[in-house]
Amino acid sequence: xxxxxxxxxxxxxxxxxxxxxxxxxxxxxxxxxxxxxxxxxxxxxxxxxxxxxxxxxxxxxxxxxxxxxxxxxxxxxxxxxxxxxxxxxxxxxxxxxxxxxxxxxxxxxxxxxxxxxxxxxxxxxxxxxxxxxxxxxxxxxxxxxxxxxxxxxxxxxxxxxxxxxxxxxxxxxxxxxxxxxxxxxxxxxxxxxxxxxxxxxxxxxxxxxxxxxxxxxxx
Amino acid sequence: xxxxxxxxxxxxxxxxxxxxxxxxxxxxxxxxxxxxxxxxxxxxxxxxxxxxxxxxxxxxxxxxxxxxxxxxxxxxxxxxxxxxxxxxxxxxxxxxxxxxxxxxxxxxxxxxxxxxxxxxxxxxxxxxxxxxxxxxxxxxxxxxxxxxxxxxxxxxxxxxxxxxxxxxxxxxxxxxxxxxxxxxxxxxxxxxxxxxxxxxxxxxxxxxxxxxxxxxxxx
Numbered sequence: 001x002x003x004x005x006x007x008x009x010x011x012x013x014x015x016x017x018x019x020x021x022x023x024x025x026x027x028x029x030x031x032x033x034x035x036x037x038x039x040x041x042x043x044x045x046x047x048x049x050x051x052x053x054x055x056x057x058x059x060x061x062x063x064x065x066x067x068x069x070x071x072x073x074x075x076x077x078x079x080x081x082x083x084x085x086x087x088x089x090x091x092x093x094x095x096x097x098x099x100x101x102x103x104x105x106x107x108x109x110x111x112x113x114x115x116x117x118x119x120x121x122x123x124x125x126x127x128x129x130x131x132x133x134x135x136x137x138x139x140x141x142x143x144x145x146x147x148x149x150x151x152x153x154x155x156x157x158x159x160x161x162x163x164x165x166x167x168x169x170x171x172x173x174x175x176x177x178x179x180x181x182x183x184x185x186x187x188x189x190x191x192x193x194x195x196x197x198x199x200x201x202x203x204x205x206x207x208x209x210x211x212x213x214x215x216x217x218x219x
Numbered sequence: 220x221x222x223x224x225x226x227x228x229x230x231x232x233x234x235x236x237x238x239x240x241x242x243x244x245x246x247x248x249x250x251x252x253x254x255x256x257x258x259x260x261x262x263x264x265x266x267x268x269x270x271x272x273x274x275x276x277x278x279x280x281x282x283x284x285x286x287x288x289x290x291x292x293x294x295x296x297x298x299x300x301x302x303x304x305x306x307x308x309x310x311x312x313x314x315x316x317x318x319x320x321x322x323x324x325x326x327x328x329x330x331x332x333x334x335x336x337x338x339x340x341x342x343x344x345x346x347x348x349x350x351x352x353x354x355x356x357x358x359x360x361x362x363x364x365x366x367x368x369x370x371x372x373x374x375x376x377x378x379x380x381x382x383x384x385x386x387x388x389x390x391x392x393x394x395x396x397x398x399x400x401x402x403x404x405x406x407x408x409x410x411x412x413x414x415x416x417x418x419x420x421x422x423x424x425x426x427x428x429x430x431x432x433x434x435x436x437x438x
Contacts, residue, residue, distance in 0.1 A: 046278040059265040069292035076284035
């Protein structure tokens with residue numbers, strides 16, 4: 001059985017990753033492909049508990065290296081428990097965030113730099129890389145506005161100040177955005193950059209186009 | 220102000236580390252030294268939540284690399300929040316387990332090898348090393364018997380099968396024990412090996428002797 005494709009979606013908060021994963025998953029399922037949808041951090045029992053520590057203000061202020069190690073702990077578990085078994089069984093794996101998020105948020109946003117994140121990836125994830133990464137990244141002002149709208153909605157919905165990352169400043173988001181651009185420029189074969197402040201349907205069309213090419217390549 | 224000493228206690232489950240830390244802390248306090256006692260994993264709000272994930276069977280079966288990354292996440296947070304500030308303030312820091320435990324349990328017991336643990340230590344902990352490590356390590360049979368007694372007590376006390384590590388097999392403990400011996404042989408300057416199936420008072424005396432030497436050296 002041919003190995004499945006490992007496809008990750010990346011972007012700032014509010015970029016529409018979750019919506020697009022659902023649309024892409026449905027599109028693949030209609031074409032008879034076996035597909036699973038998962039997310040990082042999370043996706044396993046331990047991973048969801050790790051996610052809570054990362055997002056919950058009761059954890060106190062986490063050191064950037066703590067965030068990085070937690071992200072890789074969740075990832076290590078997801079690889080063994082979810083991602084590798086699915087790929088080996090020929091399934092398409094759609095994952096909401098992966099190591100690029102750690103590089104962008106902790107390497108860029110929290111200024112740890114890329115090198116440590118990439119070294120940890122090598123130690124913890126081995127040679128597992130996404131076959132395709134869809135990076136939803138409008139221009140910085142549009143990205144920031146989306147992240148802020150999302151933050152407002154979350155606060156209204158929960159009555160709390162959920163989401164540690166949403167509390168961060170514009171400068172933080174600018175570093176995250178910039179690091180995502182760097183990753184796309186560094187790995188153009190893997191990363192498809194979907195720019196522009198597009199609507200849901202337009203983004204979906206671009207995603208389907210990129211995925212279709214890979215499916216043809218994968219035979 | 221002179222920097223405090225960073226002293227770790229290591230050994231298998233049931234080796235008496237916790238008792239000895241209390242005794243040593245009291246001994247230091249009587250001599251007018253400022254001292255804090257902490258433990259790994261744990262010691263911070265986030266760290267204690269990480270500890271729960273590691274020890275709680277609701278986390279499912281954790282991959283060895285997940286355990287390692289979680290251990291270093293807790294450690295990163297403890298360094299920033301607890302250990303470094305205390306050392307900088309001239310306090311003695313007594314820590315129940317540190318990287319040697321990760322090397323012994325995951326590197327040895329779970330057979331990941333030492334290299335990955337030492338590389339992660341370098342990436343996450345930088346050049347922070349204990350000034351002194353007290354390794355409580357009776358011969359293997361005595362160590363195993365103690366670990367088993369502790370496990371029985373824990374099960375009786377909680378009515379559950381607490382403690383993931385306590386459920387492991389003799390072969391696992393043998394690898395942990397062996398790795399601890401390796402560490403002691405590799406770093407004789409740092410690691411003081413306290414062998415023999417000794418009573419609490421005898422161990423305390425040996426600890427006080429080792430610590431006294433370092434205190435003299437540290438001025």
